[in-house]
Amino acid sequence: PKPEPRDRWLTKTEAAQLLRAGHHSGHLRRFILLGLYTGTRSGAILAMTWDQIDLQNGVMHRRAIGMAEDSRKRTPPVRLGKRILAHLRRWKRLDEPHGVKYLCHYDGARVVKLRRSFPQAAKRAGLLGVTPHTLRHTRATWLMQAGIDDWEAAGSLGMSVETLRRT
DSSP, rough: OOOOOOOOEEEEEEEHHHHTTTTHHHHHHHHHHHHHOOEEEEEHHHHGGGGGGGGGTTOOOOOTTTOOTTTTTTOOOOEOOOOHHHHHHHHHHHHGGGOOOOOSSETTTTTOSSSSSHOOOOOOHHHHTTTTHHHHHHHHHHHHTTOOOOOHHHHTSSSSSSHHHOO
């Protein structure tokens, strides 16, 4: 049988604690901010390259250009808010002179998994039951709390309305 979906999400205070706990790790801070502001799945964030970000129009293409859509996991483009756009513009200025390809990188190399940095940051922040996927739940919860229409929220997260309501 399929396990019950996890329902852990972060309050604004907890999100700030997690960011502070990951302050020493640039790739982790980027990952956390992208997760909180876009609700993108962790694998897509870690694989994201700069050519998927349209800073001019404020759009992030979750699926790599030319990549076929996986029918099980939707990856619609997401409109970026002012705050995450400001971060992205700053990160781009920092990365461009070094020819860095990936948004979440460690010394220019792609970060494939957050095996140590994320769990250690959650532990330092005193947050139990928090995984990278918690950031996606957090974004969905914050959208609902803000009164965003279920259909619109589900579409921006790349999930069905049923999944949004169930989880």
